[in-house]
Amino acid sequence: MAVEPVTIIQITDTHLFADNQECLKGIPTYQSLQVVLSDTANRFPYADAYLFTGDLSQDGSPESYIHLKELVEKLNKSCFVIPGNHDDLSNIKTFLTSDHVFLEDYTDVGGWRIILMNTQVVNEEHGFVSDRELKKLKTNIIDKTYNYLVCIHHPPIDLECFIDETRLRNESAFFDAIGTITGQVVVIWGHAHQEYVERRNNLLLLGAPSSCVQFKPKESVFVKDELPPGYRVLKLYASGRVDTEIVRVYGS
Numbered sequence: 001m002a003v004e005p006v007t008i009i010q011i012t013d014t015h016l017f018a019d020n021q022e023c024l025k026g027i028p029t030y031q032s033l034q035v036v037l038s039d040t041a042n043r044f045p046y047a048d049a050y051l052f053t054g055d056l057s058q059d060g061s062p063e064s065y066i067h068l069k070e071l072v073e074k075l076n077k078s079c080f081v082i083p084g085n086h087d088d089l090s091n092i093k094t095f096l097t098s099d100h101v102f103l104e105d106y107t108d109v110g111g112w113r114i115i116l117m118n119t120q121v122v123n124e125e126h127g128f129v130s131d132r133e134l135k136k137l138k139t140n141i142i143d144k145t146y147n148y149l150v151c152i153h154h155p156p157i158d159l160e161c162f163i164d165e166t167r168l169r170n171e172s173a174f175f176d177a178i179g180t181i182t183g184q185v186v187v188i189w190g191h192a193h194q195e196y197v198e199r200r201n202n203l204l205l206l207g208a209p210s211s212c213v214q215f216k217p218k219e220s221v222f223v224k225d226e227l228p229p230g231y232r233v234l235k236l237y238a239s240g241r242v243d244t245e246i247v248r249v250y251g252s
């Protein structure tokens, strides 16, 4: 890694099943991910790393992680994963991590530190930053002038849609911690299956589409969005500049 800018691909909410023919809301999640990943490889062969921001699996099964591992190993890139509410952390460790797939607290690239959060509450849909995660976050942001990309499955803000019920519950602890940073901070999440962009001073808040089904924004109950699957691309400069875009993959 390291020619500027650093290029990062965010893939989220892949929702794979033990049976790779199964569908979520009518979309075959395995096949959809296959098409999305091949699009990333075609468009961004120079990508430095991939971030998978939770709900890697729909059923938490060993087989679902084995399917994911097979797909991501073909990328031949460093892939970092965090769990979502549907995931089984122990099965991630056993069946997904490898020489290419990492479950880490953080990684450093090109003047940026990427922090990987676990906001899973076992057997619950909503997210929460545990004392352990909060301590880890504070420990990993010692240099306040550095630039940070924070990966978190659950949105830490209201999106004014039904997903707000299951977003991060203790966001103030999270924002208090990252609010001490004077460098650039980018927070990326999944869970909501929809694009979101908001800038607050040195803080950039970003939601990304799922690699399978999309949720229609601003609805108080679940409504399927007919937008195609997609992913986020982040180009990070050591100066703190961030260029980012959503790529939608038609025909997936």
Ligand SMILES: [Fe+2]
Binding pocket: 054, 055, 084, 085, 086, 153, 190, 191, 192
């Ligand atoms: Fe989720």
